[in-house]
Amino acid sequence: MAAREWKLRSFIVAIMIVTTLITVFLVSAAVLLLRIPVIEAENQREVQLHANEYAAHVQVLLGGIESRLDVLANTHARLSPSQFEALLEQMAQGTRGIHALYLVARDGTVVAAGLGDNVEIFRGDILGSDLSATPLFRRVIDRGQRQWSDTYLSALSGNLTVGLATPAGPNHVLIGEVPLASVLDTVKMLARKYAPPLWVLDSRGEVMIETGNGPRAGRSNLKGLPILQAAGDGEARTADLEFGGKRYHAGVAYSEALHWHFVTTTPAGLDNPRVLSTVLIVIGAFGVAILVSIFLSPTWAQQLAAPLDRIVAQARETAQGGNGRWPRGRIAELNALSADLESMAGALRELNVELEHRVEKRTQALAESNESLSNTLARLEQAQHELVRAEKMAALGGLVAGVAHELNTPIGNGLMAVSTLSDQAREFRRTMQEGLRRSDLEHLLGSVEQATDIAARNLSRAADLVTSFKQVAVDQASSQRRRFELAEVVGEIAVTLGPSLKRTPYVLTTNVPAGLALDSYPGPLGQTLANLINNALLHAFDGRDAGHVHIAARLADDGMIEVDVTDDGKGIPAGLIGRIFDPFVTTRMGRGGTGLGLHIAYNAVTHVLGGSLQVDSAEGQGAHFRLRLPAVAPAAAAGDIHEV
Ligand SMILES: Nc1ncnc2c1ncn2[C@@H]1O[C@H](COP(=O)(O)OP(=O)(O)OP(=O)(O)O)[C@@H](O)[C@H]1O
Ligand SMILES: [Mg+2]
Structure with missing residues (x-):
């Protein structure tokens, strides 16, 4: 199959566009393939960092509360009960994050209490009550060191609360109640600072806070998530989650004091704004590159093709006998081509003149030889006519000679018979004068009969020959x-x-x-x-x-x-x-x-x-x-x- 013929301009445009397409495609693919995993890794690292940050802040907050309680427990032995109670009161009212402090005897009886302003009215109920059955109290007595409780509903405020208990000397336990809200407020404050959605899960996996548009998707207990279990084992690590058909990168940090999990997420893949924007930028760059190549390639093609067109036009003009200037431009090879064609055209022109000259000479020579040929032909024709005539004459002559020869015998025979007869007649006349005898008469008669017979036969033979001869024609x-x-x-x-x-x-x-x-x-x-x-x-x-x-x-x-x-x-x-x-x-x-x-x-x-x-x-x-x-x-x- 014959290859399709292109116009140079279209060919250059096509090549440029295709080259641009391939190049931009390869570059885009490389950018996406190399860049997106990096962005994803960054996102993952970032969510993990945020989770750690949340956990660390909460740890600092809780650490502050712990150290205050430790100081208080240490001063218990040195102060009188009334002095200590006053200190408890002062601490409960003046410390942000603690709204009640109890001093509990080893048997579980609350012996002293410091209460914040809003819970002061419950003092009568609290003092003397028995906390020996509460899990927190039991754990402190059993382990002999500081313990945090799970969240529970405070009997005083009716709000969700966590308790911190620490031994105060050999016979007492100091318990502080920390309203959950005050801890979570810190977290919310941080959440305003860090963009990624956050969940705070308590030790049971219940979602206590959810910020932003996180992917919890209606689930409130996330205990089953494998990522939480891994984090619970002490190794905080990032992982991918799937909710509602979407993928998320998640970072998890575990807070040991309260057994809380801080989970931050960010959408993975194209749902992630950074990935999306990178992809959009690449696609945009792709589009722009193609547009630029579509708009610019005709101009470049024109720049390349125009000088060649001028050379072609000049070549055509030269072929038709024109003598214009051969064009020169900015492209060295085309200038060389133009120069070569120019010298070729010059050489051709000279050759043409020489050729015309030669043709003229040849034509003249041909005309001359033509004339001599036609003269020769005329002479030949004449000679041919003469030959034919001569041939005919010869043939006719031969025929006539043949006929003459053939006729010669019978006519000669006839003539001989007649002349013999004439001799006999003369002889008879002489004999008649001497005296005619019967025998003479009979001899004459015999001779006459013989001669006439010979003459008749030969004349008939001659007649036959003539008849045949007539048939030849x-x-x-x-x-x-x-x-x-x-x-x-x-x-x-x-x-x-x-x-x-x-x-x-x-x-x-x-x-x-x-x-x-x-x-x-x-x-x-x-x-x-x-x-x-x-x-x-x-x-x-x-x-x-x-x-x-x-x-x-x-x-x-x-x-x-x-x-x-x-x-x-x-x-x-x-x-x-x-x-x-x-x-x-x-x-x-x-x-x-x-x-x-x-x-x-x-x-x-x-x-x-x-x-x-x-x-x-x-x-x-x-x-x-x-x-x-x-x-x-x-x-x-x-x-x-x-x-x-
Ligand atoms: N059938 C034949 N068999 C053998 N010889 C033949 C035969 N026909 C012709 N010829 C030979 O060819 C010669 C030429 O024949 P052609 O008929 O031309 O002349 P012709 O018979 O001799 O004389 P004409 O026919 O004029 O009386 C003859 O003399 C004879 O020798
Ligand atoms: Mg015959």
């Missing part, structure tokens, strides 16, 4: 043309020759199918067949006591009619067969043969019937004459007389 115009059946003509000949054949031991048979119709000259055809049959009887069977002549005809494949005349006679010697159709060729010279029979037949077949006559024979093998005739003979040319 067979004239179409004098022959009658008509439509006839071949079988008819052959049948007539057989009938005509019948009587003379009967007197000989020879046989003639025919095999001519009916329906072989010709539009031709039956006269010359009949004459030809009669000649061939007569020749067989005369020459082929000469001295034989049996012989068979057969005439057969058929329609050949090419539409010609073939007639075969065969005999089983002695055949024609090789030395004779090549000349057999020439005039005066005979083996019966002086014995009735003129040698014109086959010549006449040949002329009639070739010139009048428009066919061909061939002979095929070998000595002792019989002879086979073959005629091929067209069913329709050619039209007679007016006055066309065929001689020789």
